[in-house]
Amino acid sequence: MRYDVFFAGYGGQGVLLAGNLLSYAAIHEGKNVSFFPAYGVEKRGGAAMCTVVFADGDTGSPVVGNPSVSVLLNQLSFDKYAAKVKQGGICIVNSSLINCDEVDLPGIEVVLVPMNQIALEMGDVRMVNMVACGAYIEKSGALQSKSLEAALKKALPERNHKLIPANVKAMEAGALAARA
Amino acid sequence: MMKQVFTRPESLKDVSTHFCPGCHHGSVHRLVAEALDEFGLRSQTIGVASVGCSVFLYGYFDVDVIEAPHGRAPAVATGAKRARPDRIVFTYQGDGDLAAIGMSEIIHAANRGEDITVIFVNNTTYGMTGGQMAPTTLPGQKTSTSPFGRDTSKDGSPFKMAELLSNLDGVAFSARVALNNPKNVLNAKKMIKNAFRYQVEKKGFSFIEALASCPTNWGMNPLDANQRVTDELIPYFPLGIYKNTANM
Amino acid sequence: MPTATLEKIFVKGNEAVAMAALEAGCRCYFGYPITPQSDIPEYLSRELPGLGGEFIQAESEIGAINMLLGASATGARAMTSSSGPGISLKQEGISYMAGSELPGVIVDIMRAGPGLGGIDASQADYFQATKGGGHGGYRIIVLAPASVQEMYDLTMLAFDLSDIYRMPAMVLADSVIGQMKESVTPNPRPQVVLPSKEWVVRGRADGEPQNVVKSLYLGDGEMEAFHWKMQSRYQELADKECRWEEVCTSDAELIVTAFGSTSRIAKTAIAMAREAGMKVGLMRPITLFPFPRKAYAALSVRCKLFLDIELSTGQMVDDVRLSVARDADVIFYGRPPGAGSLPTPEELFEQIRKNYRACA
Structure with missing residues (x-):
């Protein structure tokens, strides 16, 4: 099996960390991974996006034109990338920051998750990317949630390991919201 | 039995040079070779040749030599010395090579305090290519590319490299010498030895600027050219030690 | 480390x-x-x-x-x-x-x-x-x-x-x-027999020859001799060191050729084409110099259509054209580099489909 997922948001939302996390989780499951980042010149506030491809065999193209799953964290990303999702694919939307009422995306399953709100309820808006990761594994079924826990240890620097339980909770909350 | 009191330094090959009559390159070569001999450094030395009349360094010095691109000798020497810190590494460069196309490399090697010795031969002209204006050509000096004389309002003033480099923290020793009379030759020998001694003692970057004559491109006979060093070069480029960390 | x-x-x-x-x-x-x-x-x-x-x-x-x-x-x-x-x-x-x-x-x-x-x-x-x-x-x-x-x-x-x-x-x-x-996988350094570097500058000890590393050749015939020596070295490289990867070329009616990043994008496009029933393969040179000319020549004995894909307006395509058999066609598809011009697998799949149909 070959999976691909596209994450986009603005710098500071942890888009690249989310991609890294999914990569480590896939490696944990013995898969080959390609993580392809792209970002604006600015460190914060600019556009940030990444594509993660993982497979049992060859990962093939790190560039994906029509992603199977896109996780879009802000309005700008939604406006630009939602329509690119593959037919039959999934678009997971941060409904705290994105208004998609008037947008018609035929052939694409749109999943609304109020990611900022959930992260705030979990205690820190910076965990928005964790909520997003939880929603992704719930909807895609591509990775085990246990692998994500293991991945946190690899993706986060040692000094932040104390935050792992809170991050796991945020992922679970994201998964729950996506299930509803 | 006769006693031999004057011999060719071991660090120089037994060949005749291509240098013009009255050119001071040969004297500088000899003094560098004597310094290497006297410290017993020949078998540990790597020379770095530059582009210009000094390019044939490997033909005259009996040491291993790398030939550097024009102006890049200090960068090449940096790489060699960093890879072989147990060797003695020196560059031998002319004024066009060091103070024009290679200005960036010399300044930065000096500023990093590379443990190398730079022998800079300043004859105020591009010798090899036929006497064009150099960065050290004197104001008013006529050359093949300054036929009306160096115009400082357009060409700038000559670079005083020994002074300029002495301002950098990485420089351990910087001196200007000349070879126009026996006294100056003896002093030049002392300074060149000092420069190599600093490298042996790992004190940092050492720099010798040697004022030299170029009779062919100055359009003079050797004696007049020698006199020009006395009358024109030394007043503009004063001799002396500009930096000596041992005195600090 | x-x-x-x-x-x-x-x-x-x-x-x-x-x-x-x-x-x-x-x-x-x-x-x-x-x-x-x-x-x-x-x-x-x-x-x-x-x-x-x-x-x-x-x-x-x-x-x-x-x-x-x-x-x-x-x-x-x-x-x-x-x-x-x-x-x-x-x-x-x-x-x-x-x-x-x-x-x-x-x-x-x-x-x-x-x-x-x-x-x-x-x-x-x-x-x-x-x-x-x-x-x-x-x-x-x-x-x-x-x-x-x-x-x-x-x-x-x-x-x-x-x-x-x-x-x-x-x-x-x-x-x-x-x-x-x-x-x-961070593989260990391969065990390779390397020639000794007797030519290095090291400080000439007594009795050892002087070593000079230089590129100035002024003597009669010296420079020419240097060039002939290098030409034979380039030939040796071509004979011994060409490396390339072929994917699904044995039955291919169209062979996509690309190096580096575009070859990766092409791989997925080729998988899409295979799924759609098209016999498409990939020829990816790994050594660009020496260029694997003989490998292209061998492939072009059977397959007569090549699609060269580059993130430029066409450079490697010259070498491909010089390498394949005279009766093989080499079509070029490229995008000049710059923000937003990276081709997608879907885009390359379209190029494959268009050209495959033309040849079928």
Whole structure:
């Protein structure tokens, strides 16, 4: 099996960390991974996006034109990338920051998750990317949630390991919201 | 039995040079070779040749030599010395090579305090290519590319490299010498030895600027050219030690 | 130093280059910052001092390549890295290294140009890399990794080939391969028999010959003899060192050919084409110099349609056309480099479909 997922948001939302996390989780499951980042010149506030491809065999193209799953964290990303999702694919939307009422995306399953709100309820808006990761594994079924826990240890620097339980909770909350 | 009191330094090959009559390159070569001999450094030395009349360094010095691109000798020497810190590494460069196309490399090697010795031969002209204006050509000096004389309002003033480099923290020793009379030759020998001694003692970057004559491109006979060093070069480029960390 | 293991790690292409250089025994690195390759000097500035190595952030790319020249002349394994504008500056030094028969590894993480261009991926420096980018008529070994694993493995190979053939070797990638992260196995340095470097400058001891590393040849016939010697060395490279990858070529009616990043995108497009019932294969050169001409010639005996894909307006396509049989067609599809011009697998699939239909 070959999976691909596209994450986009603005710098500071942890888009690249989310991609890294999914990569480590896939490696944990013995898969080959390609993580392809792209970002604006600015460190914060600019556009940030990444594509993660993982497979049992060859990962093939790190560039994906029509992603199977896109996780879009802000309005700008939604406006630009939602329509690119593959037919039959999934678009997971941060409904705290994105208004998609008037947008018609035929052939694409749109999943609304109020990611900022959930992260705030979990205690820190910076965990928005964790909520997003939880929603992704719930909807895609591509990775085990246990692998994500293991991945946190690899993706986060040692000094932040104390935050792992809170991050796991945020992922679970994201998964729950996506299930509803 | 006769006693031999004057011999060719071991660090120089037994060949005749291509240098013009009255050119001071040969004297500088000899003094560098004597310094290497006297410290017993020949078998540990790597020379770095530059582009210009000094390019044939490997033909005259009996040491291993790398030939550097024009102006890049200090960068090449940096790489060699960093890879072989147990060797003695020196560059031998002319004024066009060091103070024009290679200005960036010399300044930065000096500023990093590379443990190398730079022998800079300043004859105020591009010798090899036929006497064009150099960065050290004197104001008013006529050359093949300054036929009306160096115009400082357009060409700038000559670079005083020994002074300029002495301002950098990485420089351990910087001196200007000349070879126009026996006294100056003896002093030049002392300074060149000092420069190599600093490298042996790992004190940092050492720099010798040697004022030299170029009779062919100055359009003079050797004696007049020698006199020009006395009358024109030394007043503009004063001799002396500009930096000596041992005195600090 | 992160030691070689068989356990997979997850690193950027650029980091893999730096790790492989250390594993290959490189202890001298000279560079100058430029996007998108700065991860390489950053990594090595952290690791080299602890290994007793030398890291210098040079005053310029000119300074860096000449430091490489100097270190290499002493026999040390040394490396520099840069991207377009910096690689242009290094051409002087690369020419001198080629003329002095010096090994040394140069990593080029291509970005868009000409001029300052942009930091997006590009393959438009293929000519500069493979045709002798500086003056004088010379070639250097050029390796084109298409994955982070290959960034690692081919960097080590570059050091070995460079030492064996006494010429500079370049690892030619772009910001897709340099910036992406993949799971890789940090393999141990391969056991290769290397020629002894009896030519190095080392300080001439009594009784030993003087060694001179130079590129000036003034004697009657000297320069010509040098060129003939190098020509036979290039031929030896072509005979022994061509490397390439073929995917599904045995029954292919159309063979896509691409190197580096675009070959990766093409792979997925080819998988899509196979799913759609089209007999399409991939020919990916790994060595760009020597170019695997014989392999193309062999493929074109049976398959008569090639689709060359590049992130440029067409450079490698010249070599492909010179390599295939006379009755084979080579179609070109490329996008000039720059923000937003990276082709997608879907786009390349369309090109395959269009041309496949035309031939069927």
